[in-house]
Amino acid sequence: MESTLKEQIPAGGVEDVYGEDCATEDQCITPWTIAVSSGYNLLRDPRYNKGLAFTERERDAHYLRGLLPPVVSTQELQEKKLMQSIRQYDLPLHKYVAMMELEERNERLFYKLLIDNVEELLPIVYTPTVGEACQKYGSLFKRPQGLYISLKEKGRILEVLKNWPERSIQVIVVTDGERILGLGDLGCQGMGIPVGKLALYTALGGVRPSACLPITIDVGTNNEKLLNDEFYIGLRQNRATGQEYYDFLHEFMSAVKQNYGEKILIQFEDFANHNAFELLAKYRTTHLVFNDDIQGTASVVLAGLIASLKLLGGALCDHTFLFLGAGEAGTGIAELIALEISKKTNTPVEETRRKIWLVDSKGLIVSGRKGTLQAFKKPWAHEHEPVNNLLDAVKAVKPSVLIGTSGVGRTFTKEVVEAMASMNERPLIMALSNPTSQAECTAEEAYTWSEGRAVFASGSPFPSFEYNEKLYFPGQANNCYIFPGFGFGLVMSGTIRVHDDMLLAASEALAAQVTDEHYAKGMIYPPFADIRKISAHIAARVAAKAYELGVATRLPRPADLVKYAESCMYTPNYRSYR
Numbered sequence: 001m002e003s004t005l006k007e008q009i010p011a012g013g014v015e016d017v018y019g020e021d022c023a024t025e026d027q028c029i030t031p032w033t034i035a036v037s038s039g040y041n042l043l044r045d046p047r048y049n050k051g052l053a054f055t056e057r058e059r060d061a062h063y064l065r066g067l068l069p070p071v072v073s074t075q076e077l078q079e080k081k082l083m084q085s086i087r088q089y090d091l092p093l094h095k096y097v098a099m100m101e102l103e104e105r106n107e108r109l110f111y112k113l114l115i116d117n118v119e120e121l122l123p124i125v126y127t128p129t130v131g132e133a134c135q136k137y138g139s140l141f142k143r144p145q146g147l148y149i150s151l152k153e154k155g156r157i158l159e160v161l162k163n164w165p166e167r168s169i170q171v172i173v174v175t176d177g178e179r180i181l182g183l184g185d186l187g188c189q190g191m192g193i194p195v196g197k198l199a200l201y202t203a204l205g206g207v208r209p210s211a212c213l214p215i216t217i218d219v220g221t222n223n224e225k226l227l228n229d230e231f232y233i234g235l236r237q238n239r240a241t242g243q244e245y246y247d248f249l250h251e252f253m254s255a256v257k258q259n260y261g262e263k264i265l266i267q268f269e270d271f272a273n274h275n276a277f278e279l280l281a282k283y284r285t286t287h288l289v290f291n292d293d294i295q296g297t298a299s300v301v302l303a304g305l306i307a308s309l310k311l312l313g314g315a316l317c318d319h320t321f322l323f324l325g326a327g328e329a330g331t332g333i334a335e336l337i338a339l340e341i342s343k344k345t346n347t348p349v350e351e352t353r354r355k356i357w358l359v360d361s362k363g364l365i366v367s368g369r370k371g372t373l374q375a376f377k378k379p380w381a382h383e384h385e386p387v388n389n390l391l392d393a394v395k396a397v398k399p400s401v402l403i404g405t406s407g408v409g410r411t412f413t414k415e416v417v418e419a420m421a422s423m424n425e426r427p428l429i430m431a432l433s434n435p436t437s438q439a440e441c442t443a444e445e446a447y448t449w450s451e452g453r454a455v456f457a458s459g460s461p462f463p464s465f466e467y468n469e470k471l472y473f474p475g476q477a478n479n480c481y482i483f484p485g486f487g488f489g490l491v492m493s494g495t496i497r498v499h500d501d502m503l504l505a506a507s508e509a510l511a512a513q514v515t516d517e518h519y520a521k522g523m524i525y526p527p528f529a530d531i532r533k534i535s536a537h538i539a540a541r542v543a544a545k546a547y548e549l550g551v552a553t554r555l556p557r558p559a560d561l562v563k564y565a566e567s568c569m570y571t572p573n574y575r576s577y578r
């Protein structure tokens with residue numbers, strides 16, 4: 001029997017080696033055609049539709065006369081009208097639906113709105129509203145916004161990838177829906193997350209929309225409510241686990257590399273702990289993979305910590321850190337802090353880890369528990385007697401920084417915040433769990449209970465808060481500060497592997513964007529309004545590190561990487577059609 005192409009050539013390799021043109025004769029190819037869109041079809045194509053903004057000349061050239069009312073509008077006026085209509089909705093979910101409908105109708109206008117009104121619309125297309133949208137995705141679902149790859153497609157994943165209409169994909173965000181934000185297993189309805197994350201890749205990071213591919217892997221769900229919901233859109237079975245799960249993911253990872261080559265970025269998003277660490281460890285040496293919840297969150301929090309030193313005083317190595325939550329975010333952040341201190345002080349990480357303590361659902365992680373701890377928790381099992389709750393852990397460890405990553409809301413109680421405030425002039429409190437309902441405490445609580453002394457940041461946004469006639473500005477320590485610029489830096493430099501030093505570079509680049517004016521307001525993150533400039537700086541620093549490490553393939557290295565990043569970024573302004 002003739003061997004297939006897949007067997008002849010190991011996964012990965014030179015661009016286009018696996019393109020359809022060089023498929024062996026026994027393999028099927030897809031008969032794609034490219035056609036110029038015009039007339040009614042042009043108005044129905046979200047990539048090219050401009051609605052009332054088609055010019056007189058374009059209306060003639062593209063058979064649009066009569067299909068539009070006479071007025072010729074501008075993109076600015078369209079934007080003004082849409083913002084007005086979105087602001088009329090009271091419910092965030094209605095705003096979300098209006099935005100998704102816009103994306104399906106007129107992609108450039110969608111991105112124009114998102115970029116120009118980022119602070120207002122981020123909480124709509126992203127956390128917290130996207131969480132509610134995922135919970136109700138079965139009822140909201142209208143048209144597929146990404147690829148669904150379920151166990152039904154086992155053995156045929158490569159074929160499924162080839163059904164996606166865009167050819168040059170640069171970034172995939174993939175979830176299996178098992179841990180959507182802090183909301184748990186939402187199965188196939190997790191699709192809202194890759195869709196939302198990729199919208200930010202474009203709006204905040206400048207990756208072209210056509211180069212982004214959202215994917216949901218459906219191996220079932222253990223969410224009984226969804227399994228019994230008549231509108232559920234996923235496989236009606238419990239999750240596949242063990243070998244079956246890992247074989248399926250391996251087929252996916254191999255097919256992606258075979259179809260898109262070595263330089264495709266695969267971002268893992270909202271996988272459960274028990275798979276997230278293993279998948280990252282398994283594929284980081286063979287694929288360009290990035291786990292947003294482990295690495296992106298770590299990088300954004302480290303940036304906030306570096307910036308906060310201006311307000312708290314001391315160096316990173318002078319602080320003591322306590323986490324509530326020892327999953328992907330908690331251990332990921334802890335490891336990156338230990339790495340940064342190790343590099344700065346020339347001390348082995350085994351030693352720098354000692355100032356970092358973690359609490360999980362069973363209490364403080366201590367050496368006595370080593371026998372029963374999961375592998376990713378073991379490095380944090382320091383010598384200490386057992387402590388079984390957070391308040392006692394705060395009293396025992398005396399942290400200057402308290403970070404919540406447990407996915408469980410309202411766990412930073414008044415007593416916990418008061419204890420932090422009694423031990424520190426300026427305690428740093430980060431309530432990172434998402435969406436807002438899962439935040440460990442609110443901004444108002446952190447400021448009130450600490451009598452205005454806490455420096456506070458959260459994963460989902462909180463509005464500014466007035467206390468004792470002073471206005472406080474909570475930070476949003478969310479990985480969306482990092483992943484768009486980080487991924488863009490990888491893509492623009494043709495980088496083929498992610499290295500931890502790139503995460504440190506991204507943290508430093510983000511922290512460097514916080515100015516004295518921000519510090520004066522107690523802020524440890526720069527405003528989102530500047531995010532595209534911030535992303536260009538992050539991308540440049542990440543790319544610089546990639547060139548330094550010899551894993552960037554786009555040669556020669558551009559001399560000014562910030563300028564280069566800015567010049568490559570997608571902009572949503574309408575183009576003229578000939």
Ligand SMILES: O=C([O-])CC(=O)C(=O)O
Nearest residue numbers: 127181182293434478479
């Ligand atoms: O999506 C977000 O807002 C941050 C994140 O990755 C998560 O909570 O899983």
Ligand SMILES: [Mg+2]
Nearest residue numbers: 269270292293
């Ligand atoms: Mg996530």
